[in-house]
Amino acid sequence: MADDSFLLPGTDEYSTDFWAGFADDKLLLQTCSSCGSARYPTRPMCPDCRSLDYHWQEASGRATIWSFVVAHPPVLPAYAEFAPYNVVVVELEDFPGIRMVGNLVAAADAPINSVDPHGISIGEPVEIVFSPVSEDLTFPRWRRSSP
């Protein structure tokens, strides 16, 4: 679905590995090598202990819906054909407090409006899917899972 009119993330030296992980079907979290806190979004310094050291830790990709909105027109032109569509905030099961924004979809290759937004509930269990959106960019998205 990607073309130049879709919103795509910028990357820097701290987020390159985060985005590269999705192409390998992995959710990698920047993790403080000093205190063990996960850093999301990626950043140079640990917000808990101010360490600059970090490593990458793979998360399970299991999460629950923490919040969501349903986007209706007017939206950016590239998204108009998909509206109404959902935007969810999920909290990672194995990293409580780490919340990611994405879309709840029926499958990795399904469009962002593939789930009826009226049936979405806060607290629903979800799991990550990896949706290629261009030749060199894969988005994390979410699909329903069993509890």
Ligand SMILES: [Zn+2]
């Ligand atoms: Zn730390």
